[in-house]
Ligand code: ADP
């Protein structure tokens with residue numbers, strides 16, 4: 001199987017992008033996939049949540065974007081997670097400014113990832129909560145986008161900006177890019193509104209909505225402070241099991257895309 005590169009994107013903050021990236025990575029590793037997580041958010045939450053100290057990085061995605069390091073040199077291992085990480089910290093916020101002056105500024109990550117594609121079945125790019133030059137580098141590198149979303153009142157409205165950006169990138173910069181699917185996260189079936197929004201989503205996006213639903217589960221929220229994905233921290237928890245189920249669903253869906 002050739003490497004699939006997916007962005008986990010949603011321009012809203014706090015919607016579960018990083019939780020999805022880290023737990024999907026650990027879930028995919030658990031079912032035998034070789035995974036690289038690329039942390040494209042200067043907050044470095046995917047880095048810390050994988051057990052890597054963002055304050056002590058020998059090299060990071062920043063160095064890769066500015067071509068002072070290759071991915072092979074900069075990547076680190078999340079031992080507990082069973083996947084590799086191209087880490088990030090605050091330094092990455094500066095890349096945004098430095099990149100503007102450079103040639104092919106959208107394509108830096110894409111170029112860099114080419115050299116390691118044979119090492120992985122999946123590359124998961126955790127995007128920042130904006131449609132910035134960093135996110136653009138992610139979208140230009142990827143075959144597809146996974147969109148985590150909470151089933152709230154304005155959820156559909158918020159999606160249109162992202163969908164438009166994906167269309168633009170598809171039209172102008174990356175013909176391969178497509179929305180792979182929408183993942184309902186932090187779901188509470190007892191809340192009628194969430195059920196209604198979930199139904200609307202399915203009516204609107206059809207089978208682009210993943211079957212797996214990630215429940216709201218406190219173990220998923222606790223895990224990052226132990227430097228672990230919830231999937232590793234408490235494998236029996238409802239949240240962990242949902243993410244492993246999602247990893248399986250994604251492997252199946254990707255096999256059908258070919
Ligand atoms: P983003 O990366 O989009 O900003 P995060 O993944 O950091 O979002 O999630 C935002 C907050 O919600 C975090 O505190 C995280 O631990 C929590 N969270 C995410 N998913 C769940 C879930 N399924 N159940 C409970 N808490 C969650």
Ligand code: MG
Pocket residue numbers: 017018019041045
């Ligand atoms: Mg995040």
